[in-house]
Amino acid sequence: MANPEPSELGPGLSEQVAEALRERIISGQLPGGSKLNERELSAELQVSRIPLREALPLLEAEGFIHSEARRGSFVHTFTLRDAVEVFDLRLRLEPFAAQCAALRVAGGASPEDLLASLEFARTGVPGEQASGRNSDLHEEIVRLADHDLLRRLSSLLNGRVRWLFRLTPERDTPGMWEEHAELVHAIAEGRPALAEALASAHVERGRHASLPHLSERLPSEPVPRRGRKTRSPA
Amino acid sequence: MANPEPSELGPGLSEQVAEALRERIISGQLPGGSKLNERELSAELQVSRIPLREALPLLEAEGFIHSEARRGSFVHTFTLRDAVEVFDLRLRLEPFAAQCAALRVAGGASPEDLLASLEFARTGVPGEQASGRNSDLHEEIVRLADHDLLRRLSSLLNGRVRWLFRLTPERDTPGMWEEHAELVHAIAEGRPALAEALASAHVERGRHASLPHLSERLPSEPVPRRGRKTRSPA
């Protein structure tokens, strides 16, 4: 019944469910504080409760939701503090990723995928999906770094990065593309120290540019607790 | 049947299952390359397949196992490269945690839990479970840092840290306790820059002391592929 495509050799149904929920949360379709009703969601996503219940612990580990025993799962409310924390950790991980990537290039790895990603980011429509292209670039750096544990930590961080970027559409700071280009070229030339420093500067500039906007738009605390099931109407 | 304790208001069954498997993997009871048979394990742990299948994706996100579609889950083989990666990321995260914790103390937070943890680490039996006490101290620092995203990334890292420590029993380097004491006191005095630097030095010393031992004991690559179901006998 729930199997219109017999050859689902993809990433497993529970991960598809997790990704679908992730997107709904990031897009604001499921606002902070929403209760995730298992039956409702499994009906909506056309799956049984099994893959859904496999997806929820993943989303909880990523900080998208939090579950209380016997009370259900609720969408996390993204606060200003969360935004600060994202920048805190990007500032620690992205310079390391850049350093690793540059070291790999210096050791003989090819940066062509990274350069292609930069080119793709440049040729895209200026305002359209700038956040997605930004994330893609950073993911490409992590891939080039070829560091398994870094990849895991980054993917955990990345969900929140995407969430944050969705909340700040005016991220097309003039000069940001130049920063990306400088960083990518430092990596492509195999200069780890320069790449690390540029990545630090890039994150720090992003923090400085974003936080003023965010402090107006984000709540400072998760909203005490209101009555009914917090769902957005159709 | 599988409910001898009716008041399981604890951390949820799937997390208990995850923790049990984590322990078996870290302790070597489930060696690298072992196939995790769902039926076998659920029978052994006295649970149904549901909590088990909720636990497996968590273990996969932590890098303890890797799952191939329709082929099952296999215990990750801890290699020398993994050990290097653990130190790489401890070197980035623990200094930040120490800095945060010291800042919190400077802002008025009480370091008493951290000092108690240090005292407990000192009064324990020297050789007995040194690894556990070491991890506890670092977890206490992260707790004091009061940084949600850092906590999540650290908990992901922590599983591998414990795994690594179990593989190196001779971690009681003389002077390690002094390092810990210095670090804790820098935090307790609210000196972020000093705490950060000491944490960096601590991790770097640990790397230098451990890697020579590890390079003899750990495989360089995951072992091509063994014959049958790789299980240790009872």
Add this chain to the structure above:
DNA sequence: CCGGAAACTTTTGAATACCAAATAGCGCAA
């Protein structure tokens, strides 16, 4: 005697049905 194809078996992925416990909302009474 060895290699390959077909049939069989095992195991995973997923659905369905079901149950117990606990929370939450509701009505009722003081």
Add this chain to the structure above:
DNA sequence: TTGCGCTATTTGGTATTCAAAAGTTTCCGG
């Protein structure tokens, strides 16, 4: 109006079942 108890929904978990894919074994032909 406010506090209390009842009902009803929902979660956490089990057992059972099914389809499909992977692995294994067997058997036949060269």
